[in-house]
Amino acid sequence: MQKLLTGAFLAVCTYGMTAPAMADPMADAKAIIAEHEKMPVFAAPGEAFDAKACMKDKKVLSIPISMTIPFNVELQKAMASAAAEIGFTYTTWDNQLKVDQWIQGVSQAISQKYDALDIAGGLNPEVLGPQLSEAHAAGLKISTTHLYDVTQEQFAGVDYSAKVDFSGAGKLLAAWAYVKTKGKPNVLIVGSSDVLPSIPFVKAIQSELTALCPDCTQKHLDVPVSEWATKIQPGVQSALISDPGINFVLPIYDSMSQFVFPALRITGSEGAVKIASFNGTPFVLDMLREGQVDMDIGESLGWAGYAAIDNIMRMTCGLPTVAKLNVPLLVFDEKNVKTAGIPANFNDGYGDAYLGGFRKLWKLN
Incomplete structure (x- = not known):
């Protein structure tokens, strides 16, 4: 089991990365979103076969x-x-x-x-x-x-x-936060580095946010899967209290949202701080319909x-x-x-x- 879930730790890190500014970051971000708002069409992944x-x-x-x-x-x-x-x-x-x-x-x-x-x-x-x-x-x-x-x-x-394409989902989450905050995202990313694709997933969010908005603030809260129920809520609460300017929380797997939302409610951030995530898990889509989540990328x-x-x-x-x-x-x-x-x-x-x-x-x- 140790190789299945490795490198587990809890930390909050602030990223001040620099990157060349895009010519029109808002248009680029909106284009990423628009690409994934269309009804899916089938594209053959390879040659036909019997x-x-x-x-x-x-x-x-x-x-x-x-x-x-x-x-x-x-x-x-x-x-x-x-x-x-x-x-x-x-x-x-x-x-x-x-x-x-x-x-x-x-x-x-x-x-x-x-x-x-x-x-x-x-x-x-x-x-x-x-x-x-x-x-x-x-x-x-x-x-x-x-x-x-x-x-x-x-x-x-x-x-x-x-x-x-976890990396593609990461870019889409970054674009969503950028557009919905009118180009002023202050983001808390909630990840789980013990899950194999999580590291490139988080890096894709960080890189895209930096490309869209080099001077914007982003933080990363890393919580092992086994500790989601006990560490996500207090970790998010602590981040919100230490930085009241946070306006988006991006839990990379949407089942995390059930522990993120109570932290928003307890800190009085509900409504002001939005949640966007990935997976299309039914109970999270229900949370979205009820106004507790802003967006969920489904597959x-x-x-x-x-x-x-x-x-x-x-x-x-x-x-x-x-x-x-x-x-x-x-x-x-x-x-x-x-x-x-x-x-x-x-x-x-x-x-x-x-x-x-x-x-x-x-x-x-």
Whole structure:
């Protein structure tokens, strides 16, 4: 577990970085936002292929970090649905965030002669280094799903990775805070450096804010996942008290918002300080609809599941890997949040362009 969650600490840092000013930062920031306010359209991540033919009699086993996490449950449902359309064996290895259960999953994939093993939903493959080496020796191909940022290199024991544009989400959050504060953001970023893609995610926010507004203030509160419930609220409260000028809090994962909002209420900052985040988690979209959150960047898990299966099949069939997981990022705010459902869910609001897109790509039509 230590390799899964490493470098955990709690700190508040102020950044005074300098960068060349943009010619028209407000126009640039608005353009970033506008790009992600459009209804998502399907863009093929690679060449079309006969999925049924190349996956005939193939077996894939996926090990999510934990099936106690709703995100992983929904992602696995979508992956299983996509596999069912193709007609190959797809197995989700049920577990409750325990290393010995992950190891048992790898052993099952080897003993049952699976063709591919997917490490999904945030599980760091380095934790299973020796077991994955054994799987490779047995002839299995190994992928990761929804783990790495597009800027990160994958673990040497992995063949293909369906990477996520966390950096793009970071730039979008920075642009949102800049535009909504009329070019005067004073931002508190709440991160978790123990989660693998968090470091490039936070850096993308910091860099974009600096590019948009070199003289603006930004701070970073770093809280390990295991301490969200106990450290985020007091950490945000302390930051707000020490700097009453803060006008935006950007928790990089939207489930953090449930601990950020009480800090705003307690300090009397509700309304004056806005929250924007990433993931499109249903209860956070409900918070947005109720006015507690200003914006949430969503990604359809139905779409993500089909995109993940596309990459796994490309690996299994010997096709080139995709540059990133083929899932658009969509801005949810007060104007469109009701399209996510009442109460919100993981898939409404994004349209269904991915279904026809992937079916055509896999030559099912």
